[in-house]
Amino acid sequence: MVCTLEVFDVDVILNGEVILKDLNLRFESGLYQIIGPNGSGKTTLLRTILGLIKPVKGRILLNGEDITGKPEKVGYRVGYMPQLSEDVGIPLTAFEIVLDSLLLHRKRFPRFAKSSDIKKVEETLKLVHLPREEWNKPFNELSGGERQRVLLARALVYDPEVLLLDEPLSAIDPLGKVEFVELIGSLAKDKLVILTSHDPILFLRYTNEIVVLNRTFYRVGKPEDVLTVNVLREVYGDSAVKLEEHVHISDAH
Numbered sequence: 001m002v003c004t005l006e007v008f009d010v011d012v013i014l015n016g017e018v019i020l021k022d023l024n025l026r027f028e029s030g031l032y033q034i035i036g037p038n039g040s041g042k043t044t045l046l047r048t049i050l051g052l053i054k055p056v057k058g059r060i061l062l063n064g065e066d067i068t069g070k071p072e073k074v075g076y077r078v079g080y081m082p083q084l085s086e087d088v089g090i091p092l093t094a095f096e097i098v099l100d101s102l103l104l105h106r107k108r109f110p111r112f113a114k115s116s117d118i119k120k121v122e123e124t125l126k127l128v129h130l131p132r133e134e135w136n137k138p139f140n141e142l143s144g145g146e147r148q149r150v151l152l153a154r155a156l157v158y159d160p161e162v163l164l165l166d167e168p169l170s171a172i173d174p175l176g177k178v179e180f181v182e183l184i185g186s187l188a189k190d191k192l193v194i195l196t197s198h199d200p201i202l203f204l205r206y207t208n209e210i211v212v213l214n215r216t217f218y219r220v221g222k223p224e225d226v227l228t229v230n231v232l233r234e235v236y237g238d239s240a241v242k243l244e245e246h247v248h249i250s251d252a253h
């Protein structure tokens, strides 16, 4: 099924500061990347799509329906994997977090979990390659990469149409990164996946379009049209350098 998400003429102001201005984007199935330096508005854009931030101007449409500033309308049609943070006060195990997400979606309480729910959680934890011995550990005691796997599983378990992933690879080790890229790439075959990244190259072969964002400046297009020295220098300054035929961004997270 084709899924469309449109950002129409959006302005976002936070604490009196203009973060996004006259932003127009159209996402239609497949994988899209949002890149830009720290503080450029990538997370703000994802949170605006989720309805958690209300733009001062413009609209967000999901399959033509207006969801601007209405997280209740977004609900479980969108799975959100937040950026990994050190501040994790979640008193649940990895398994409980993913089960909780599924049961909330099904509007059921934990004591009513069916064996099919348990099976779905197990399948999802396997899919994100969380080792079985970690499943019943408290989330706070997991490593950064393990937490990221749980956060992806939590977003995936109820099979949403859209996945918004905020720096999904930031704590994953090199081998895990390859597996995660393949997993997320394969999910983009039947979902709309929008992710933020500091390294656009990793997802390149799965990518429809890239949004290069720096607050009120943005460019959107096919990777070959926006990963150019001119566009990247406008956003990253001199840390975007051309080496032979490739442009490199030297100042990642």
Ligand SMILES: Nc1ncnc2c1ncn2[C@@H]1O[C@H](COP(=O)(O)OP(=O)(O)OP(=O)(O)O)[C@@H](O)[C@H]1O
Residues within 6 Å of the ligand: 014, 015, 019, 036, 037, 038, 039, 040, 041, 042, 043, 044, 045, 083
């Ligand atoms: N709730 C908020 N209130 C006020 N300002 C905010 C809020 N959230 C974010 N900002 C500001 O908006 C700007 C954009 O932040 P955002 O988190 O969207 O950037 P980002 O591109 O995701 O950065 P990073 O690459 O570091 O994750 C920052 O200057 C930040 O301080």
